[in-house]
Amino acid sequence: MRPVRNRIGVNILTEPIFLEPVFHQKIWGGRKLETDFGYTIPDGKIGELWAISAHPNGPNVIENGPLAGLTLDQAWADHQEYFGHQQGKVFPLLTKILDANDSLSVQVHPDDAYAKAHERPGELGKTECWYVIEADPGSYLIYGHHAKTREELAQMIHDGDWDDLLRKVPVKTGDFVYVPSGTIHALNKGIMVLETQQSSDTTYRLYDYDRVGADGKKRELHLQQSIDTTTVPSQDPKLDIxxxxxxxxxxxxxxxxxxxxxxxxxxxxxxxxxxxxxxxxxxxxxxxxxxxxxxxxxxxxxxxxxxxxxxxxxxxxxxxxxxxxxxxxxxxxxxx
CATH class of the missing domain: 2.60.120.10 (Jelly Rolls)
Incomplete structure (x- = not known):
């Protein structure tokens, strides 16, 4: 199907853009994307569904209409009329569902300026938020920290003083959590969320429970990047829901x-x-x-x-x- 044009030759699209899901295996993932949502998912521990993504690490393919068969990043590049002629080389948002069958690493994300200076060309910083689809009784997040200065933060990280450094925050089904870049955070076991975020796949791990990956080695940590990008002292955004x-x-x-x-x-x-x-x-x-x-x-x-x-x-x-x-x-x- 070709795009419809109006009288002055501009392409118009008056149907929704449906997308094929992309799944990512994670050490902390489970099978709820299959059992709870009915997706046909690959074997193994599937932690993430990338539902609306133009990121190069998992762009969705468009299922319907004149753009069918294109990836979302291709549509963004070639058909700006469908997106309001927004500025920017990359589609700016990414929507995911995360199934935390085990706890995620304790991590922090950079802002745009740090990502531009230190990551691949075109990578954005990462501010994100979570809508809690489901949380087991007694669930909690890691959210924020207790360090008063960057020097204290660095010392506590290098000493592995996690109990004194990290804040634990209870969470339940239906909660909403806003996570600006620079916020130390982690989903913990038994939580499923819908995540809305900037289109970025940059994560700096500062603690990973000494887990090993498929290669039998402990997963990579990013201590200096974490120290550089964490907001100190920790700040809680003032939501007005x-x-x-x-x-x-x-x-x-x-x-x-x-x-x-x-x-x-x-x-x-x-x-x-x-x-x-x-x-x-x-x-x-x-x-x-x-x-x-x-x-x-x-x-x-x-x-x-x-x-x-x-x-x-x-x-x-x-x-x-x-x-x-x-x-x-x-x-x-x-x-x-």
Whole structure:
């Protein structure tokens, strides 16, 4: 199918962009992406589903419409009209589902400036956030630290003084956690999250429980990078979560500018039908529970738990109908 053109020859796209999932094996992964979400996943410990990604380490292939067969990074490069002619060489966001069957390494991510100076060309920094899909009773995160100075941080890391350094924060199903770059953090065993993040795959490990990889060796640590990039003293972002009742449905704003310059994230607890108008260049959508339809330009598309898609720039109005739990995100306006 060729793109439709309007009277002045501009390509228009009035259907959602559905994407083939990409799975990543992780030492801490499990099988919940299969048992809980119904994905057909590879054998082994599958820790991550990259649901909406243009990152070179796992770009999604577009399933439908005039862009079918292209990867999302190719679509971003060649069809900017569908994304509102945004500035930037790379698609700026990445949506994942993480299944922490075991605890992740304690880690920190760089900001854009550090990533630009020290990582591969085009790599962004990594601010991220989590919506907790499921958390076992008693679950907790590593979030932040107790060091007062960078010198104290370095000493505690080199001494392995993890009990005194790391903060443990309880977490439960339905929680939202914002993780700016520079924040020491880790998901722990028994937690599944939907992660919205900058399009980056740069992680600096400062502690990994002395685990060994498939080669029988302890996994690489990045102590100096961790010390360089960690925010000291630790800072907790001041979230202002807003909830709005719309009929029998609820729309929650988790985070937006100015606190979050890279993305805004929302939850739609849908019962019935809700209409929306475009307020951003494009919108990322993940269905976490239930089923229903997405309706735009006089057409209806069935959607259900485990479906992820992009609403392109040229869809001005749309509706969700059904009984669903949906997370949406939109790009921020920060310059790279």
């Amino acid at each position: 807003q909830t709005e009742k719309r009929g029998d449905s609820t729309v929650t704003t988790f985070v937006t500018a100015p606190l979050s310059p890279f993305f805004s994230v929302y939850r739609i607890q849908l019962k019935g039908s809700l209409d929306f108008d475009r307020e951003a260049p494009y919108t990322l959508v993940s269905v976490l529970a239930g089923n229903g339809t997405f309706e735009a330009d006089g057409k209806s598309y069935p959607i259900k738990k485990g479906i992820h898609f992009i609403i392109p720039n040229q869809i001005e109005h749309w509706a969700f109908t059904g009984d669903m739990d949906i997370i949406t995100s939109t790009p921020g306006k920060a310059e790279e």
